[in-house]
Amino acid sequence: MDNDQESEHQIGREILRYLEKYPDAKDTLEGIAQWWLLKSLAAKKVMEVERAVAFLLAEGLIIETRREGSPPIYKLNRNKEKEIQEMLKSE
Numbered sequence: 001m002d003n004d005q006e007s008e009h010q011i012g013r014e015i016l017r018y019l020e021k022y023p024d025a026k027d028t029l030e031g032i033a034q035w036w037l038l039k040s041l042a043a044k045k046v047m048e049v050e051r052a053v054a055f056l057l058a059e060g061l062i063i064e065t066r067r068e069g070s071p072p073i074y075k076l077n078r079n080k081e082k083e084i085q086e087m088l089k090s091e
Contacts, residue, residue, distance in 0.1 A: 014040050061087070 001009070018036040019025060027035065053074060056062040061080050065073045076084070
C-alpha cells in the first residue's frame with residue numbers, strides 16, 4: 001500500500017470513529033474535514049505536544065512557570081542555548 005492509500009485509509013478510519021461516536025452525524029466534505037477530523041487531529045496533537053514538552057523539560061531545555069489558577073507556561077532556558085543549538089543541528 002502506498003502513502004496515499006495509507007493516508008486515505010487512516011482518514012477513513014477517523015471518519016468511521018467519529019460516526020461510531022455520533023451515529024446521527026451528517027455533514028458536507030468541508031464540514032467533515034473541519035469539524036470531524038480536525039477535532040480528532042487536534043486532540044492527538046495536544047497529546048504529542050504534551051510528550052514533547054515533558055521531554056524538553058526533562059532535558060532542561062525549557063522552563064515551566066506555574067501560577068495559581070492558571071495553566072503552566074513554558075519558555076526557553078537561556079542557560080541551555082548551546083545544548084539547544086546542538087540539538088537543532090542534529091536534525
